[in-house]
Amino acid sequence: MNSSVRFADESAIVEVPGGIDLAATFESGQAFRWRQAGPGVYEGAAGRCRARISRTEKGISITPCDEAALPFWRHFLDLDMDYAQCERVLANDPVLSGMLSTYSGMRILNQPIWECLVSFILSSNNNVRRISMIIEKLCGCFGADMGGWHAFPTARQLFEAGEEGIFSCGAGYRAGFVFHAAEAVVNGFSPDNLPGLSYEEAKTELMKLNGVGEKVADCVLLYSCGFREAFPVDVWVARAMLGRFPEAGKTREEIGRFARARYGKLAGLAQQYLFHFERTNS
């Protein structure tokens, strides 16, 4: 799917045919460095890039953004995926149809893999607000100074920060897990190779890391590696599924299997609607 683009005033104005709901996309617990800066306006960063994204009549405006930067943001926001078609398919599901009309335009992001991995290691037994706080501290303490803001720290930067440095940012018992992941990357593990594997292979590789279980692995695969069949099951999604699909099973593994069989390659998007709806309506 290709959409028209024009550049003006250091901005890229991009037409988004399938529509995009910035609030649902940035506030549905998949990314932790984005804040609302006004009505229909979000500011945030991904890796070493920072931008202000606002709604326009037919799509979005990304500032700053030139021709060289556009591919990064196009991939990050998944602008080449036909979400209108995805929503048409999911709308046939009686459970999801109401959620789709409420949050139509919610998208699954393609985040930098290392950043996504660390973010979701930090998510264990934690809440969204506090995860964001820890990540901002990690960026401020160890990320590269980009002039007024800090990039997400690289694996080497977190390795050199040490477990104590990571702990000092409020990571708690998860500091050891993050340090171990950084050490693994410094010693040769390459997260960027994961998209080239199968879903099962990539999940197995991720789960070799300390602090990465079934749920965290599925989050990384869905939000940064392009595996749209991944179906992370946290307390909210488990609650949503148990209330609507008693036949899905009780364990998180059973629920995940049931959802992948039911929704296929759209399982990840279905999960995002279930999570966001359950959180905002409880």
Add this chain to the structure above:
DNA sequence: TTCCAGGGTCCTA
């Protein structure tokens, strides 16, 4: 004061 949060690990039975 207790419970909960986008869980995972380790120990015990």
Add this chain to the structure above:
DNA sequence: TAGGACCATGGA
């Protein structure tokens, strides 16, 4: 293999 204790911490 299943179940439960434990891990840090801040907000409700």
